[in-house]
Amino acid sequence: MRDEARAARIWQVRERTEHEAASLFATLASDLAASDAPSALTELASRCAEDERAHAILCRAIIDDLYPELPPLAPDPSPLLGPPSASAERRALYTSVALGCVTESLSTALLLEIRKGAERPSVRHAVGIILEDEVRHARLGWAHLAYVAAQCDVRWLAPSIPGMLRAALATERPDIDGAEGASCLAAFGILRASDVERICRATVDQVIRPGLAMHGIDVPLD
Amino acid sequence: MNDPSKLFRVLVMGGAMLGTACVSAPAEVGSDGSTPDAAADNGEDAGAVEDELCFCPGPESTCCEAGPGGASVPREGIMCCWGTSC
Numbered sequence: 001m002r003d004e005a006r007a008a009r010i011w012q013v014r015e016r017t018e019h020e021a022a023s024l025f026a027t028l029a030s031d032l033a034a035s036d037a038p039s040a041l042t043e044l045a046s047r048c049a050e051d052e053r054a055h056a057i058l059c060r061a062i063i064d065d066l067y068p069e070l071p072p073l074a075p076d077p078s079p080l081l082g083p084p085s086a087s088a089e090r091r092a093l094y095t096s097v098a099l100g101c102v103t104e105s106l107s108t109a110l111l112l113e114i115r116k117g118a119e120r121p122s123v124r125h126a127v128g129i130i131l132e133d134e135v136r137h138a139r140l141g142w143a144h145l146a147y148v149a150a151q152c153d154v155r156w157l158a159p160s161i162p163g164m165l166r167a168a169l170a171t172e173r174p175d176i177d178g179a180e181g182a183s184c185l186a187a188f189g190i191l192r193a194s195d196v197e198r199i200c201r202a203t204v205d206q207v208i209r210p211g212l213a214m215h216g217i218d219v220p221l222d
Numbered sequence: 223m224n225d226p227s228k229l230f231r232v233l234v235m236g237g238a239m240l241g242t243a244c245v246s247a248p249a250e251v252g253s254d255g256s257t258p259d260a261a262a263d264n265g266e267d268a269g270a271v272e273d274e275l276c277f278c279p280g281p282e283s284t285c286c287e288a289g290p291g292g293a294s295v296p297r298e299g300i301m302c303c304w305g306t307s308c
Binding site for chain 1 (some may be wrong): 224226227230234237239241242
């Protein structure tokens with residue numbers, strides 16, 4: 001398979017992920033509104049949902065550039081994070097931490113590295129926009145966590161963090177599988193498996209884990 | 223690879239400032255990421271988050287001030303993130 005086609009398949013998965021993230025942020029905005037969170041957080045979550053929809057369009061533009069025959073993958077129609085029986089407040093915080101503190105923090109770190117090697121104009125254009133937005137998305141998670149932690153104990157989240165990390169790392173798995181044995185796809189925005197693992201580990205150990213510990217959420221070491 | 227400590231400051235501390243209102247000077251962060259709980263220090267100001275976000279949208283932002291020589295620079299305790307500047 002040509003490198004372009006190989007890379008396009010990974011962007012196809014990313015396109016689906018962006019659609020799912022848009023749904024999750026929209027649900028988060030609803031839960032924040034229902035839990036009387038500051039309107040700035042609710043509005044930010046709504047903006048994040050719009051960002052993610054725009055990201056999906058950027059991913060599609062890359063696919064069209066690299067391998068136009070690839071159709072969109074069907075996203076999960078109704079993704080939901082957190083215990084189904086949880087209150088809107090708890091579900092919102094669970095989603096903020098899983099999506100913002102964990103997934104988007106990892107994405108930011110990976111995109112910083114991806115941007116260095118992205119040479120294809122369509123990829124470079126998209127990565128620049130997505131990176132700027134991911135910073136805001138991650139900050140929403142850390143902002144919501146800090147807001148709630150200032151008022152009550154958030155340590156109930158601790159047992160769920162390893163699962164959140166596993167799920168987030170699995171999201172990056174297409175990069176690992178797609179680049180395995182392939183020539184370097186950095187120009188198309190695809191990192192080597194070893195780089196993905198190294199960056200994720202450093203981000204978990206030096207950003208996510210200490211950030212959660214600030215609020216009393218201790219995550220056991222691997 | 224990019225410096226994870228910068229990521230920590232921009233994402234975690236930047237987010238904490240947003241969540242607990244715009245704190246003018248974030249706590250020092252140790253090399254291990256440990257820091258006093260900025261959230262607890264500033265929890266009473268949480269309502270102000272609606273009025274002031276800590277993202278630096280540009281030179282007109284309240285995050286910026288005139289520095290030495292008149293150039294616009296980030297206020298003490300504010301860090302520009304990628305794609306923004308004063």
